[in-house]
Amino acid sequence: MTPPQASPSYRATDRTVPTRARERASHDRELVHAILDETSVCHLGFLRDGAPVVLPTLYGRVGDTLYVHGSTGSRPLRTAGRAGQTGPGLAVCLTVTHVDGLVLARSAFHHSINYRSVVVHGTARPVTDPEEQRAALDALVDHVLPGRSSDSRPANARELAATAVLRLDLDEVSAKVRTGPPADDPQDGALPYWTGVVPLVRGYGAPVPADDLDPSVPLPSYLSAL
């Protein structure tokens, strides 16, 4: 029997079915994970004094859980630690977007962007178990660069005490994807404007060693393979 966590799709809810461009939306688990794993910076939305705040932050993924972290003194992490109606937690929306191309239609109206995004709704709750905290911090480092957490000095007790970690379960989550060429109105087909897609490319430049790096330390394989 297939365990529930291996379901191929996340559930659809009012919050995860868009009102617009519904054909671009998906709840496919593999797609959601693939989009999340391609980068390590998300935009995290939460409320401060009743108003929305959106901040970029790192995240890590372990199965169907995302982790974000910050100083124990930071505002969202302090807020998440306070008791709410359902225990400590912070209502959040976590969004990850890859911009893949500029879509140039003949009409200004049909200009668009090729993109892949994931939007997660939920409550971010403080991680209090020390083992989960450590695993989450490893996941955050390895999400940036797989293999790096075991090739750096682990956090000590003081650093762990200064770092708050929040977990956000992947439950109300959806992906949205636009690919392909422009979709001009048929009657615009003869207009003399260039039309097509300009791909955006991302990659890594050559690693720049710190000035004080001991020259006998080799470039690790996870960097030479980038």
Next chain:
Amino acid sequence: MTPPQASPSYRATDRTVPTRARERASHDRELVHAILDETSVCHLGFLRDGAPVVLPTLYGRVGDTLYVHGSTGSRPLRTAGRAGQTGPGLAVCLTVTHVDGLVLARSAFHHSINYRSVVVHGTARPVTDPEEQRAALDALVDHVLPGRSSDSRPANARELAATAVLRLDLDEVSAKVRTGPPADDPQDGALPYWTGVVPLVRGYGAPVPADDLDPSVPLPSYLSAL
């Protein structure tokens, strides 16, 4: 006399002075504009049923005003059109982030990201003046690719009627920037881990013409110059 809008800095408010890493924050107008003008996709945060929502969307800039747009049927744009306590408007936070590099310290704790971000707090209000709407839509297209709006078919009356535009004044806005090498603790200097920065590079691939593009239409100069 220097007009107020040419002030070199935006004002600092409770919302635009971070509690953490204050030395990375800036209200410098030129820096804010430069970060905003380097890309055309932001993450827009607002409230829906009291919960935060963060969606990627295009934006354009005209001086000290940002514009976002969408279908008149989309939820945030419908909400913004409703009368609030201070007239129609939607409380938003609009954030733009460039990830410039992975910062690999010897300690897991000091790992970081080099980035440049701008966070705008404010109320997005519907644009009702037809001239401003048209100029805003041109700015949105030209923000993606300067020069493109005049090299495409302008929106017709039906398209304009279907498109809602919101304006967000740059007033409560700040930039945050991290650059440079890792900042390890001095006592970690002899640890045998590679340390430095891995730059992230972004660029454009070769434009891909649509299948139905008339081959006699030349590649425009704003594309060949990318």
